[in-house]
Amino acid sequence: MTLQSTFKPVVRLREHIGDINPKAWLSAALLPIVGVLVFLGLWQLGAAQVDTSLGQFPGPAVVYDQAHALWDEHRTERAKEAAFFERQEERNAARVADDPTYEPRIRDYPGKPTFIDQIGTSLVTVLAGFILASLIAIPAGILIGLSRSAYQAANPIIQVFKPVSPLAWLPLVTMVVSAVYVSEDPMFEKSFITSMFTVTLCCLWPTLINTAVGVANIEQDLVNVSQVLRLPTLTHIRTIVIPSSIPMMFTGLRVSLGIAWMVLIAAEMLAQNPGLGKFVWDQFQNGSSDSLGRIMVAVLVIGLIGYGLDRTMLQLQKWVSWDKSTEQR
């Protein structure tokens, strides 16, 4: 990737904006704002009509306040944690001074994870599950796309497992992880492994199928070129197959990542594994007057992160793909 080709889309974009007439530009900037404002208004009106056992359904203003409160709680918790470690260090230093043979133990902070921590946990889990799924699905998809026999052998399995809901996998994955992942000093939490594998199992399929279809539909002319040159299989895959199927591959990856994110939230709720799903469930069980507002904050954050993940994939595709005309959709 040369510097020049990286910057080309930016230049093209600028030319585009120059072409657009001011009226069209205004509506492109204004209409989304109008849409959001109308939505907020309807939300406020609708929320006022709904009374629940936990109080009135939260409108935008309440949700905004709760978002603030969650952020403040996070800040306070972090300060407490820092103080806790400071005290611990002082104590340990004092004991070592008294008794040089004493080996200081570092205790973990016992506080509960905050909303922000839960976001972090969920993001790490979803990315781990998605990357693992991609590492399996892309090579498998290339194999299935290249070989008719492999396709015929794998097809029934793909078709049966593709529509399985994550919640059906979850108990099995939990039991298997408990039985197999046994170690004195585990590198990862069991709950992390369980959530990750559940995500992997559910988001394998779109990438696998799209990659296979992309590979199977390479232009025959390009395959002929490769045959005339007698390219060895690996060179053929590297120079012809992968570049040709990158657009389809990324279509699959984007769908997979979307599914991964949705599956993860559901799995965390059901399994009580740390993450945004657990946060939502805890708030629901908590049943305070703040709960609904906090759940709504989580809903919005989940949506924004899902959107952000999709955009990131699109940028990645633009960066990797030779075809810079990929549409922003």
Next chain:
Amino acid sequence: MTKPHLELTGVGIDFPTPKGPFRALDTVNLKIREGEFVSLIGHSGCGKSTVLNIVAGLHQATRGGVVLDGREVNEPGPERAVVFQNHSLLPWLTAWENVQLAVKRVFGKTMTKHEMKDWITHNLELVHMGHAMHKRPSEISGGMKQRVGIARALAMQPKVLLMDEPFGALDALTRAHLQDSLMDIQAQLGNTVIMITHDVDEAVLLSDRIVMMTNGPSATIGEVLDVNLARPRDRIALADDSEYNRLRSQVLTFLYEKQRKIEPIGSRSTASPKKASEVA
């Protein structure tokens, strides 16, 4: 005449269809000398491309076979380089990289890096692409893409250069320009060439021999016409040349009287009485 360079003997091919095998080609016999320029001409769907693909090794003949320099052809290989109709450049590589892919495969073990670099540049300059070597296919015109396709094939130093309607998708001016380039290159390098064409003028202008094919099914060689016009040939001078016009009218007579193909008007794209898609 010495031993033929390339020999097709009794070549025939059947394609399987739900209604049983479809005999696309039958008993195609052809001997080609080294350095000869042979055109295959015929109506669409007559199996010209199939003949070329069999020589390239992309299709396997059902009957008969192809022998190149005493060795039977049964798989594709760079000694029989193909220039495809729609250029078939890899869109993610620049012109230079497209040629490099071929050169690396063919000369990777015999040339040094520096020699390969010179050889790639040399071939691109041969087809007058020296100024746009580092552009991608999407950034250059159709004629330029076809030039790069030709450079890629020439860079393999093939024993036989196979061209499948190389100029078919180009406008008339670009086509004339490329035909002249091809004649120059052919005069310099003396490649053996088999070219498929629809264009009678192109066939007469470029060829030493024109092989005219009958319509399918069971298409085969109808007539072979020797073109003994002096080289270098000049298209403007030839326009008034009586021999040129005699040859031209012979090909036209073959195509439009002897092998007239009756196709209902307006059904070219829908009805295909000869399963053109399978044969072409």
